[in-house]
Amino acid sequence: MIEIKVHTKPVLRSPKLVGGLPGSGYVGKLAADHLIKELGAHLAAEIYSYSFPPQVLLKDDGTIELMKNELYFWNNPTEGPDLLIMTGNAQAVNPEGQYELAERILGLSKEFGADSVYMMAAYITGRYVDRPKVFGAATTSEAVAELEENSVTIMKEGSVVGMNGLLFALAKLQGIRGYCLLGETSGYIVDAKAAQAVLEVLAKRLDIKVNMVDLENRAKETEKTIRRLEELERKAVEQATKRGVSRERELPYIS
């Protein structure tokens, strides 16, 4: 059900796993993508799963991208920790698939030496704010205290759903520290400010430098792509509705 293609088996110094996947507000995905590009991280492994949406994405050169998660690595040129950066173009579509994927990605990261996990995601409020806060939670009291030292507002209730929640939470079961950093966002846009707020906390905490100059442009590009895809999706649903049949389930027939 899950296939892992290891491209490079990196040699890393006490690496931290940092991740973000498509989800509400795209904050985590945007932050992870930015990190990969700004740091010049290299692909370590691709992860394929039968639980991803059964489809293929089209790239702007007419070739394709399968649904997948990816693990990148970055060798820190300074004395700080190396990084493993996890992202992807999809989340698994069912609970079992999400749990299994989270466990496999954590397992692979541990194999590459990871001793803690930072998941980046969105904290959706429905309101626009000028200076988004960063909310957080962690797997141990010490880790919570560390987040507080970095001006993270600690969450004390509710839940974090999907892979972003599972990846840092299951770290607990595997005996490594897990942190969750959620950027405050309205949820209506691909939010560069929320992603920047999260990345600033992360950079400070891990003592790395991340140039934020291109982040807003990246967010605008992403926003445009998503709006176009939403439009395609909307039209497809419209036409399916007109024909009176579901788009996914056409009637079988004998030819």
Added chain:
Amino acid sequence: MIEIKVHTKPVLRSPKLVGGLPGSGYVGKLAADHLIKELGAHLAAEIYSYSFPPQVLLKDDGTIELMKNELYFWNNPTEGPDLLIMTGNAQAVNPEGQYELAERILGLSKEFGADSVYMMAAYITGRYVDRPKVFGAATTSEAVAELEENSVTIMKEGSVVGMNGLLFALAKLQGIRGYCLLGETSGYIVDAKAAQAVLEVLAKRLDIKVNMVDLENRAKETEKTIRRLEELERKAVEQATKRGVSRERELPYIS
């Protein structure tokens, strides 16, 4: 798919498995939680499953709780039976997960010596009553007769759905007695009175003493927590609706 972490392998005298999970009215969950705290039961095992909701709960100290079921044990200081008490923060989200979990929990309980199962849940009527009745069913005619001796109103039709139903029913297949105790409740509140009614029947039947003084406060606390979570849930759905996309399934895209 299921992982059982045994913390303590208890030594027990003809223990009874008593359980309650989140479900309509929260009667069973409230009763099980109360029993664990009032008796001072100890954690025997945690049960994790890929079929639980793919999310993580936040605790009030900023740390987290994975979705799990738990098995507690209690050594009865008097001559009565010891107890295994099962509860959890979730039910599996699909039939296969519920069946498998029920079988594993029963298997573990049998390993710890359990010779009968009492599941506590709600009997929802939509009406408020001052003195809730306790409804019941059991796996054998003898067990039904025992419930009748304890003033339980025997159910003769319909069904008990979810884990609360499966756990006492599958006991039958495993050759141990199963009882179900359903506290009459409107279904609109976390109902301390319904939980108390169920616990009183149970305590009498098993000849144990349970102090009910804190039960109502516990119900009020639970009620408050749930209302806050419902509010969070409501807001999240609202925002997702405004954006015009489903909250769980964001569009995948190429970065």
Added chain:
Amino acid sequence: MIEIKVHTKPVLRSPKLVGGLPGSGYVGKLAADHLIKELGAHLAAEIYSYSFPPQVLLKDDGTIELMKNELYFWNNPTEGPDLLIMTGNAQAVNPEGQYELAERILGLSKEFGADSVYMMAAYITGRYVDRPKVFGAATTSEAVAELEENSVTIMKEGSVVGMNGLLFALAKLQGIRGYCLLGETSGYIVDAKAAQAVLEVLAKRLDIKVNMVDLENRAKETEKTIRRLEELERKAVEQATKRGVSRERELPYIS
């Protein structure tokens, strides 16, 4: 996922598998139940599956019935064929469960010697008719011709959904003959006339005698039971709607 409890391993003379499960109109289930009771068939095996609805049914003596399918056998006192009769209180809730269950039941029946399968179900028209027709299909042209000799109206288009369809159709893959007999019914009631029409065709075809006197009473009893259950179901949904939460998925919370 599937557990088969064999109670009696019957010795049978070229038995036919005859089956009917709960489904639209309850025609097949009613016919199978009637056949079991009128012929005095004996229980050969119970079949349990993780894919059945996760619930337990309450019997009128306060004991319970797990969701299951059953295989009965009947030793024909005349020279005609013996029977295996399959029924149950549920169908599996997902495609994989239905396919797997159908294959296992066919496999068990073949083990007991079955050389053909007759599935009984409903042909729903939305109109009341005085003398319901019997529609049919089969796995081979010869079998279709046999049905035509027995005044069955051959179906030439459409599909038969669920276990009633799979059980006679998968017989084809296993190299035994499959027949489907569908009693014409409005679909609004538990239809004794439709079940009788189907049983008459079956009895004639297999040269067995089935007393139909009690069939109408049986249908009335079934109708009453189902109406009561529908009422229970309706009320439960009503209350869940009032509370504003789904009945199956309560919010998890930390106690």
Added chain:
Amino acid sequence: MIEIKVHTKPVLRSPKLVGGLPGSGYVGKLAADHLIKELGAHLAAEIYSYSFPPQVLLKDDGTIELMKNELYFWNNPTEGPDLLIMTGNAQAVNPEGQYELAERILGLSKEFGADSVYMMAAYITGRYVDRPKVFGAATTSEAVAELEENSVTIMKEGSVVGMNGLLFALAKLQGIRGYCLLGETSGYIVDAKAAQAVLEVLAKRLDIKVNMVDLENRAKETEKTIRRLEELERKAVEQATKRGVSRERELPYIS
């Protein structure tokens, strides 16, 4: 979960896998069926899966057709490539089933020597056009360039969903070339013109001759069949709605 019945193990010269399954607009299915009949292709294998819809189709002679995919082969009498042609009467109903099926079909095709895959499907616009364009994508830049040489409009965004998308995309993971050809169609009819446009591109690309004379008749026949099935489906839903119960999930009860 998947059973492959190999009828003939064909000996083929550098065959191309060409496929089309029921889906929006039925363009791919229509094109694949036409190809099989016009070329006189022979059945190589039938593929059954537990993930197909749990039902059986009725044929016009009263016999049945199980849900299945099929692989045909064609020995090219000229010097051009031989073909493997894949079609079927259904797509798997869940992501896991679709991924697994796509992998198995690709595996079988590779076993038979296939070195590239052409999937045919629909590009739905909601508008009628007189001369439908053919849209496309491919797994490599070279393959994209080949499509451009054949006047295919290259898609640069969006996604291809379902088996039609997975089959050509997963080819990439298995190291063989994948092409997707999507015929422009309104989506409201079974579109002979769209299928013809796709087949013309394919025929030119693979240097084979396909007579298109019967294609329009075939489309009309298919259209009629589907309209009748939609009507049956519509009626069934209507009656289920009248009875106030879901058509698939009847209440279980104790007989």
